[in-house]
Amino acid sequence: MKLDSKIPEGPISDKWTNYKDHLKLVAPNNRPKIDIIVVGTGLAGASAAASLGEMGYNVKAFCFQDSPRRAHSIAAQGGINAAKNYQNDGDSTFRLFYDTIKGGDYRAREANVHRLAEVSS
Structure with a gap:
């Protein structure tokens, strides 16, 4: 996705807020027309793929192993x-x-x- 050059620059603490405030929205009826590739099916990748799929996007998830399995995210101690x-x-x-x-x-x-x-x- 190309970032809009009209997004004002500022300190790091405001970067996400500025980006989010100037982001163009996708209409729900256009979501099935958009293909999203998720690389990695660990904790973050699998939850992102599931959430985007529930929103109506076409999601393709890829993983290094033969099938999705327990990731390092889940095995990490502490959280x-x-x-x-x-x-x-x-x-x-x-x-x-x-x-x-x-x-x-x-x-x-x-x-x-x-x-x-x-x-x-």
């Missing part, structure tokens, strides 16, 4: 944290953002990780 900011907890959106970036060896897309931290609360 994702949330920035709930309980009393004396010291959590914040920035702290979750920083810990996630650092934990991923600085390979993650910062705008996406910031959005994840933002919606976790």
Whole structure:
């Protein structure tokens, strides 16, 4: 999908909001005309494929193995944290953002990780 060049630039914390606010919508009757390819059938890929299929899109899911199976996402220990900011907890959106970036060896897309931290609360 081509990004519209009219989307205003700004700090990373506003990138997702600006993109979402300027995104063109797809009418429900046009969704069966759009093919979506999902690569990977782990936790995220399978849930994305299922959700998009329920919305009416044509979804094609591809996986490396012979068939979809238990992914590393499900086998991971600990799971994702949330920035709930309980009393004396010291959590914040920035702290979750920083810990996630650092934990991923600085390979993650910062705008996406910031959005994840933002919606976790």
